Amino acid sequence: MSARKRVGILISGRGSNMASLIEAARAPDYPAEIVVVVSNRPGAPGLARAAEAGIPTRTIDHKGYESREAFERALHMALVDADVELICNAGFMRLLTESFVERWHDRQLNIHPSLLPAFRGLHTHERALQAGVRIAGCTVHFVRTEMDAGPIIAQAAVPVLPGDTPDTLAARILEAEHRLYPHALRLVASGAVRVAGETVIFAKGERPGPALFSPPLPEG
Ligand code: GRF
Numbered sequence: 001m002s003a004r005k006r007v008g009i010l011i012s013g014r015g016s017n018m019a020s021l022i023e024a025a026r027a028p029d030y031p032a033e034i035v036v037v038v039s040n041r042p043g044a045p046g047l048a049r050a051a052e053a054g055i056p057t058r059t060i061d062h063k064g065y066e067s068r069e070a071f072e073r074a075l076h077m078a079l080v081d082a083d084v085e086l087i088c089n090a091g092f093m094r095l096l097t098e099s100f101v102e103r104w105h106d107r108q109l110n111i112h113p114s115l116l117p118a119f120r121g122l123h124t125h126e127r128a129l130q131a132g133v134r135i136a137g138c139t140v141h142f143v144r145t146e147m148d149a150g151p152i153i154a155q156a157a158v159p160v161l162p163g164d165t166p167d168t169l170a171a172r173i174l175e176a177e178h179r180l181y182p183h184a185l186r187l188v189a190s191g192a193v194r195v196a197g198e199t200v201i202f203a204k205g206e207r208p209g210p211a212l213f214s215p216p217l218p219e220g
Contacts, residue, residue, distance in 0.1 A: 004030070004032055004189070005033070005188075006035045006083050006085045007021070007034050007085070007087070007088055008037070008038060008079045008088075009022075009050075010037075010038050010040075010089045010092035011091055012039060012040055012041045012091055012094070013046060013093070014046055014049075015044065015045060015047070016046075017111055017181050018037060018046050018050060019049055019053070020177075020178035020179075021090065021185060022055060024182030025182075030182075030189075031190040032189035034055050035055075035084060036055065036058060036078070036084065037050035037055050037058075038057070038059070039058075040059075040060055040061060040071075040075075040094050041061070042059050044059075046090075047059065062094060068097055069099065072096065072099065086107050086108070086109070087104055087108040087143075088109045089108065089109065089110040089111070089143065090111060091111075092110075096143070096145070101144060104143070108142065108143040109140055109141070109142060109143065109184065110142075110150070111138060111140050111177055111180070111184075112124070112148045113125065113136075113138045113170065113177060114136065114137065114139065115155055115157065116152060116155075117149065121148060123166075133160055135158070136157070136158055136159075136160050136169060136172075137157040137176060138176055139155045140152075140154050150198075151195045156176040156177075156179065156180040158176050191203060192206040
């Protein structure tokens with residue numbers, strides 16, 4: 001196997017998607033290794049989780065910088081110091097400027113808990129329920145300056161069930177996220193996909209695999 005891609009994960013909070021990537025990367029045949037986890041929030045629970053898993057962590061508190069650009073310079077340097085080749089945003093709650101996004105063009109992934117391009121931004125699950133959609137899901141995409149937009153790498157669909165609240169729907173989608181993100185990072189890190197124009201295409205001979213990861217419907 002060719003060298004594993006060096007991945008840095010950006011978090012702001014609990015880090016459950018981060019944990020799913022760390023777990024996947026334990027497999028010897030996984031094409032990526034997690035070399036650093038960076039949080040913009042001191043004390044983010046994900047930092048302790050990463051440290052327990054033996055992954056080096058950094059905290060770069062955005063509040064300690066006089067400008068967005070200065071914060072991003074520090075973030076960029078932390079990633080460069082760790083020889084990062086790919087970034088995975090996993091619940092990272094800072095908008096990034098064009099300069100940072102362009103430096104990592106087609107090398108920065110994000111996960112969002114909706115079937116993009118529907119329901120970008122915050123309060124995703126509430127808005128999906130208000131809209132009455134029957135299928136919800138999650139998306140991993142390459143990052144662009146526009147929030148929750150960019151070439152789509154992989155998506156998973158989950159059903160919306162009668163009686164769902166934003167919390168029950170979020171929990172069902174989160175399970176799918178934990179399977180989808182490792183799958184999407186594998187596609188990118190192994191070179192199975194690349195961006196052409198502004199969509200993701202598969203290399204010759206590569207197959208997308210199952211598009212839907214929906215868990216079985218509960219009984220009753
Ligand atoms: C996830 O739902 C992710 O899709 C969204 O923020 C949440 C982060 O959760 N961007 P976690 O920190 O990975 O547990």
